[in-house]
Amino acid sequence: MVVSQHNSEKILDNAAESYSPDKEKEVVRRLPSKLQSVRKAAQNSGLLTNLFRNITTLYAMLTEKDYALSLKSKAMIVAALAYFILPTDLTPDFIPFVGYIDDGIVITALMKRVKSEIDRFLQWKADI
Secondary structure, eight states: OOOOHHHHHHHHHTHHHHOOHHHHHHHHHHHHHHHHHHHHHHTTOHHHHHHHHHHHHHHHHHHOTTSOOOHHHHHHHHHHHHHHHOTTSSSOTTSTTGGGHHHHHHHHHHHHHTHHHHHHHHHHHHHO
16 A cells, blocks of 8 residues: 555644654664665666655755754654655565655655745755
């Protein structure tokens, strides 16, 4: 079963309630190793390359100490990245390509939700 657009919106809507600094630290700690596995899979798939690029941008936004990220955006980013890290989400990631479909839906929904924040971050990075 793949997560729906509606379910991914619920994940993001509930993000503020589930946010904690400890959860953020756990995501920041675990994400690099998960990204390594996606990087390997992305070599053969344009869709995974885009997912990898989006997650890398979100990770940079979360970890950049000098960037002022709104708490709401931070909470949604942490929730979406926590979902991505889960090895046993709705479609297990060990299933080639298909395992990342639900992750892609959640990340895509997040990218739409925080588009203005992403644009602001990319502009900030370009200006420094």
